[in-house]
Amino acid sequence: MPEVAVSSPASRGLSDRLSDLLWSRQGLLILLLILPPALWLGIIYLGALFALLAQSFFSIDPFSGLINYEFTLRTYGELFRAANLDIIVRTVLMAGCVTIAAMIVGFPVAYYAARYARGKWKALFYLGVMLPLWSSYLVKVYSWKLILAKEGILSWLFETLHLSWLLDAYLLLPVVGGNSLSVSWTGTFLVFLYVWLPFMILPTQAALERVPPSMLEASGDLGARPGQTFRHVLLPLALPGIVAGSIFTFSLTLGDYIIPQIVGTSARMIGQAVYQFQGTAGNIPLAAAFAVVPILIMGVYLYIAKRMGAFNAL
Template identity: 40%
Template sequence: MTLALLTPPMLWLGVAYLGALAALLLTAFWTADEYTGAIVRTFTLDNITSLLTDGVYRTVALRTVGVALLVTVVDVVLALPIAFFMAKIATARWQRVLVIAVLMPLWASYLVKAYAWRAMLSESGPLASLGIHLGYGLSGLVITLAYLWLPYMILPVCAGFQRLPGSLLEASADLGASTATTFRRVIVPTVFPSIVAGSIFTFSLSLGDYVAVKIVGGPTQVLGGVVYQSVGTANDLPFAAALAFVPAVVMLVYLWAVRRTGALESL
């Protein structure tokens, strides 16, 4: 009965998702007429060759991956103490309050939050009045993305801390381990699978983002922005399709590396 209920939606998702990826891959091997923008359905490797040989696109790709990794690291650093307090220190009543506080930003529109950070980072914003001049650029982009995706890191890490027996922490203290040693040899290995689970969200969402780049990124260029320009400005859908496969391939490599750690099997 369960299989009969799940089969139709799973088939629909499989066909829609895999079909879209197949169409994207096929389009990447076509070209666009430079005068009319019409798609020329003739097999060619020109788009792939341009991506592999043009140093500009390599730089943009590396910058995009670097931003996604940096956002993930920032979220991990912020999520660990917050999640530990929620799971191990706060009372049951305060745990509910903190969970609501973590989830509340997700209720607001993505654009509202991004433009709020644009106001914060502006020359006349609150940060500037405190003497912090970040402006629009790479640092502002990382801060904004880290804020946007932080709940996706806090919640799985908090769940990991809830599965951490308090007796392990007590035993570590009884054996004379310092706080740093307990954190490094007891806490981190235990919640590592949860950190990995959260990193999949933060890394993938940062990798494909282009709206926040337009709002707070300033001159910073990432793959999502190049894809947007290729479709909206250059009207070159085949090249945009080829560009879109770069983050897809990066995510496949990332998921492969994550699976090699064995963290997903430990969830």
């Protein structure tokens, strides 16, 4: 019989021994796999957050304009000044309005896709929802500025339908109006809604996909009217997806500074305040304190969303 050569452990290569080691110690393998992203998250992301938090506890010397590196809560106290508090309230209200509107507009679209769209129509649905996300963010915002301008397509449409008086009457309203829709809070709201709407539709549609049609049919068989079926069966089951979508729409609106900079009034939102205080004003501690506000708000929001099971729909 021919002899079979058996390689000794000493003759095996380093890669073979390393492979055996990782195979026998699964914990070490998992550690090596997650170590690079964990270091990236810990150093780049969490490190930047801690640096931001540390800056917020410093202050600006009113005479020299230099940063005073002594621990103080005075910068956070400045957030409660009337002008700064208006910025926070204005941003939270806008984020809340955009989120509620996205729920109202996105739910019927998501329901149709989950219940009725099949085959090529479902593919067309995903294409229609995702297509706005494939174009440039700035191109979309500037396109809406042209649409909402006084000489834009929307004004031309109202004029063609002989409804210019209705648009003019709306623009005369004190809070939502302005010289044109492109320089009003209504314009800012519409652009926010358009840009972030896909982030509400997709989680809601995923949650509605999990609702068995037999439950809706059973509700009707037991004598429930369509409104009762919606309130007591469909909406509670779809709520985790709706809340998951609201996490995106609310947080993205809360921190955005480009849309209010291009479309809307001169009144600032939190993102603009952070950008201006850090850049032109040079007040880094106040910019850091403003940046902490959305983090705290989203921390509370995420806690509530987790209690409602929203993360199961992500």
